[in-house]
Structures are given as C-alpha cells and as structure tokens.
Amino acid sequence: MLWSKRERNAAIEAHIPAMRRFALTLTRDCHRADDLVQDALVASLSNWAGLRNPDSIKSWLFAILYRRFLSDVRREQGRGEHYPIDEAMGLAIPPEQDERLWQSEALRAVALLPEDQRTVLWLVAIEDLAYADVAKMLGLPLGTVMSRLARGRERLRTILEGGAVIAMRKMK
The missing domain is CATH 1.10.10.10 (Winged helix-like DNA-binding domain superfamily/Winged helix DNA-binding domain)
Incomplete structure (x- = not known):
C-alpha cells in the first residue's frame, strides 16, 4: 500500500501517546522516554519501506522503540545510571x-x-x-x-x- 506523506504521518502520530507510555515503562524516566520515542520515530520515518503490513503499524513502531531501548541499555550498561520512576505518576489521565x-x-x-x-x-x-x-x-x-x-x-x-x-x- 502506498501512503501519502500526510497519511503516513497521521498513522504514526496516532500511536505516539502509546509509544510514550511504553517508553516510560521501559526507561522509568520521562526525559529518557521522550528521547527514546523521538529516536524511534526518526527510525520509523527513515525505514518506512520496512513496514510490510499496514495493519501491524502499532507493533512495528513498538518493535522499533524496543530495539532502540535495547541498544541504549547495551551502550549504557557500564555506566550504572539511575532510573527514577516518580515522574510516571503524572502521565495518566486524571481519574x-x-x-x-x-x-x-x-x-x-x-x-x-x-x-x-x-x-x-x-x-x-x-x-x-x-x-x-x-x-x-x-x-x-x-x-x-x-x-x-x-x-x-x-x-x-x-x-x-x-x-x-x-x-x-x-x-x-
């Protein structure tokens, strides 16, 4: 399926909040989560041709995000960084x-x-x-x-x- 630039961007934008929640779950830090989502979005745009099934865009985006996270973890393994989780509480819609x-x-x-x-x-x-x-x-x-x-x-x-x-x- 050929996507216009507008359709592609809309399809990706629809999943950004879920990607951010997942990134926050992985990193436990709001700033790192935002960076991870941004890196994953850049990678998805530059590798758009790699999307084989348009119906699986969410899992494709999440897979890119997860692989970026694993790369970051491997790169930082020796640094022993701390991941605060207190910021996670402010992300939910107020119930x-x-x-x-x-x-x-x-x-x-x-x-x-x-x-x-x-x-x-x-x-x-x-x-x-x-x-x-x-x-x-x-x-x-x-x-x-x-x-x-x-x-x-x-x-x-x-x-x-x-x-x-x-x-x-x-x-x-």
Missing part, C-alpha cells in the same frame, strides 16, 4: 479520586516487576497487543511470552498483597 490511589499503587507495583515481565505485561495488558505480536516484536518464542506474562501477573498479585488485582484479558 476519579478513589481510582487515582489505586492507579498510583498499580503503577508502582508494575514498576517493581523485572524488566522482562514488566515489558510483556505492559504490551499485552495495557497496549492490547496479541501474544504473537509481542513474541515477534521482542524476538521471543510464544511460550516465553506466555510464561513471562504469567509470572508477571502472579508477582503483581503478590506485590498488591491480595488487594485490587488488575483485570487481565484472556489469550488472543
């Missing part, structure tokens, strides 16, 4: 007061998960991507995605100490 506390608690609990579990949980439960898309995006077998998701859900339940449990959807 009702009683839900605000729960959402804050849930975000903190998700931030405590190991990166591999947090990433899979975020992509499946929050970004609503299919297991197969997540597996392809992360370069993992489907079974690994499913086991990381199950372990992440269980750890999240443990962290929340039997309180409110995030409703997760069934396998697609």
Whole structure:
C-alpha cells in the first residue's frame, strides 16, 4: 500500500501517546522516554519501506522503540545510571479520586516487576497487543511470552498483597 506523506504521518502520530507510555515503562524516566520515542520515530520515518503490513503499524513502531531501548541499555550498561520512576505518576489521565490511589499503587507495583515481565505485561495488558505480536516484536518464542506474562501477573498479585488485582484479558 502506498501512503501519502500526510497519511503516513497521521498513522504514526496516532500511536505516539502509546509509544510514550511504553517508553516510560521501559526507561522509568520521562526525559529518557521522550528521547527514546523521538529516536524511534526518526527510525520509523527513515525505514518506512520496512513496514510490510499496514495493519501491524502499532507493533512495528513498538518493535522499533524496543530495539532502540535495547541498544541504549547495551551502550549504557557500564555506566550504572539511575532510573527514577516518580515522574510516571503524572502521565495518566486524571481519574476519579478513589481510582487515582489505586492507579498510583498499580503503577508502582508494575514498576517493581523485572524488566522482562514488566515489558510483556505492559504490551499485552495495557497496549492490547496479541501474544504473537509481542513474541515477534521482542524476538521471543510464544511460550516465553506466555510464561513471562504469567509470572508477571502472579508477582503483581503478590506485590498488591491480595488487594485490587488488575483485570487481565484472556489469550488472543
């Protein structure tokens, strides 16, 4: 499918908020998340011909973002940088007061998960991507995605100490 520049930009722009949420989940820092999204957007525009299926634009953009994140992590591994998570609380749309506390608690609990579990949980439960898309995006077998998701859900339940449990959807 040939896209006009306007159609391409509109298709990409529609996914920027979700990309930013995912980047924040990965980096735990608002400024680093913004930089990561910008790098991923530049890469997606310069590699637009690499999009094989227009219906999978979201998972394609997320895959680019995730690969950029992994490259950054490898490059910075020896530096031992700190990733603050306090800024993450200000990104959500303001909910009702009683839900605000729960959402804050849930975000903190998700931030405590190991990166591999947090990433899979975020992509499946929050970004609503299919297991197969997540597996392809992360370069993992489907079974690994499913086991990381199950372990992440269980750890999240443990962290929340039997309180409110995030409703997760069934396998697609």
